[in-house]
Amino acid sequence: MNKRNFLKSLLGLAALLPASIATAGIHVNLRAPLTLLKSRVAGFQYHAGENLWQAIAPGDELWLLREPGNPHDRQAVALFREGCKIGYVPRRDNTVIAQLLDRGIPLECRITEKNESPDPWQRIRFSVNLAV
Secondary structure, eight states: OOOHHHHHHHHHHHHHHHHHHHHHHHOOOOOOEEEEEEEOBBBBGGTTTTGGOOOOTTOEEEEEEEEOOOSSSSEEOOOOOOOEEEEOOOGGGHHHHHHHHHHTTOOOEEEEOOOOOGGGGEEEEEEEEEEE
């Protein structure tokens, strides 16, 4: 399935899921997030991540901000913690997230792992969830 068809399916599922579950009489915790992406922070070493390192912890919320005018990637999605950019959703993972944000679909983002690795690519992992 290509990215366009995946996005259409995801948007359709998000719209139909509550009604379908209610009609079928299925009891599901609709407050549990649907994880769309688990990844590492790209560009951590170039932004404010190191300045916030001591304050960062798994479970912390990150804010997603689209950067459609980014000269390096028109699908860019920046990650912010306490008003400071700590990096980006990696380019290979950002297309669907960018399109969902562009359509106003509410997403939640949280730090899932913090590592003391000297390799900046290994330092922070995060997840993006469909807010329900």
